Amino acid sequence: MIDLRSDTITRPTEAMLDAMRAASHGDDSRDGDETVMRLEVLAAERTGKEAGAFMPSGTMTNLVAVLTHTQRGGEVLLEQNAHILNSELGGIAALSGTFHKAIPGKRGAMDLDVLREKIRPMTRNNFGTSLVCMETTHNAAGGAVLPLAHMQAAHALAREHDVPVHTDGARLFNAAAALAVDARDIARHTDSVCFCVSKGLSAPVGSVLCGSHAFIERARAFRRLVGGNMRQAGPLAAAGIIALGTMVERLKDDHATAKRLAVGLHRIDTRLVDPSDVETNLVRMDVSPSQRSAAQWSDDLKQRGVRVSPASANTLRFVTHRHIGAADVDAAIQAVATLWQSAGMGKR
Ligand SMILES: Cc1ncc(COP(=O)(O)O)c(C=O)c1O
Incomplete structure (x- = not known):
């Protein structure tokens, strides 16, 4: 069979399996695990952020990002075909109590005029915009890459209104490869970013959410709340480290x-x-x-x-x-x- 259904069918490399066998088995939910910490530091470094938190899936990193950035009743603005909106079962509404406003887009890039129109402050009658989300590469737009100028403009717009930006970068390193830049050159246009090691990077499981120290500390509590603390996750993180070291190029x-x-x-x-x-x-x-x-x-x-x-x-x-x-x-x-x-x- 020639399996072109997804890059999530990739199998771990021999180097990953060796690293998994040799990995530490600390309890990440108790005193922390040395290998998980190494992956988190590496992920933060690759994305140019202060800290990272390892989680089981891209869906969870997105959900935890929304939980961490927002408050109940707030509005999340995102492109109308975003994975968070169409493929994550309304988790952001069900679990964070936010609701979304879909922004029309072209090839995954939100129409910035509509975004400008929809961002609104908190007033006595509504909670206003809590978060803007972007996605690169954009799955429903056929793997389209957001131009850096677009990300910069969307981020600047959100900042003008003191609204944070999260970027779903499940395939962030594909976007970086297509733009011939470092992942951190993309991630500088967002407050938080997540990426998956489980897709084209070939590790068996996992995604990392990256952002400021304060953001990630709060995110860790929400990760626990949604059942994302993985205990002896060292072997999974070990594969993720090899993925970042050998699979990006x-x-x-x-x-x-x-x-x-x-x-x-x-x-x-x-x-x-x-x-x-x-x-x-x-x-x-x-x-x-x-x-x-x-x-x-x-x-x-x-x-x-x-x-x-x-x-x-x-x-x-x-x-x-x-x-x-x-x-x-x-x-x-x-x-x-x-x-x-x-x-x-x-x-x-
Ligand atoms: C853009 C995007 N975000 C998030 C996810 C969710 O990742 P996971 O399947 O690890 O939950 C995917 C999965 O394909 C995706 O394509």
């Missing part, structure tokens, strides 16, 4: 295979994918001209040894990662080409 290879895939799909039919939309390791293919649903396409591709996820009724999402090489991508393109022909679709 190679992300550009995943971007190259994604581009190769996009170009190949575009050659089958120009309506399927615009290769210029592909900036990182996600490729979205529009199957609507075929009159068949993305779910049907996904089933048919699976029969041909290619696994992909339907991202919407008419869109398939392909994700490249460490276990996908050029030959796999070429085989996936061939499978799509065959199905496209047999669906009666000619070349366009």
Whole structure:
């Protein structure tokens, strides 16, 4: 099987498994664990923040960030297709008592005029804006990278109103690779940021939330509140340290295979994918001209040894990662080409 469903299917490297075997087993929830602390320091250093807190998932780092930055009744402004809004089950409303206002966006970047209009102070009749959230790379926007100028402008706008900014950087290092900058050059335009070691970086579990010392101290209490204290998390953190040390540089290879895939799909039919939309390791293919649903396409591709996820009724999402090489991508393109022909679709 050529598995292009997600970069979360990546397996740990031998170096990660060795480091996991050798890791400390301190109780992170009691006296702290030495390996977890090392990962947190490294994560803070990579993002240019004062401190970090290790957690089991990206969803939890986002939730804890919202809990830590906001108060009940406050408004969280975020791009309308944000992962926090569409794929995290309304956790921010259910658990932090905030509610959201969706800002229209292009390729994951909020319309700054609308953002400016929606940010509002606390008055006697409402709690006002508590938080602005950004996402880079942007999952629903096909792995689009927020331009640094956009992040800088959104951050400045929020600051004018004393509103903090959190950035969901589940794939922060993919964004950094695409922009050819350090992750900290992105993270300087946000007060807090999280990233996952479990996705393209190939570690089995975990995400780190980074921010100021005071923010992270408070975040640790909320992490406990939502059940995120992991006790003997040393082996997981050990894999995360290797991920940051050895897997960041190679992300550009995943971007190259994604581009190769996009170009190949575009050659089958120009309506399927615009290769210029592909900036990182996600490729979205529009199957609507075929009159068949993305779910049907996904089933048919699976029969041909290619696994992909339907991202919407008419869109398939392909994700490249460490276990996908050029030959796999070429085989996936061939499978799509065959199905496209047999669906009666000619070349366009
Ligand atoms: C942009 C973004 N944020 C957050 C998450 C959540 O991460 P996790 O699956 O570790 O909870 C994902 C997962 O794919 C994501 O793509």
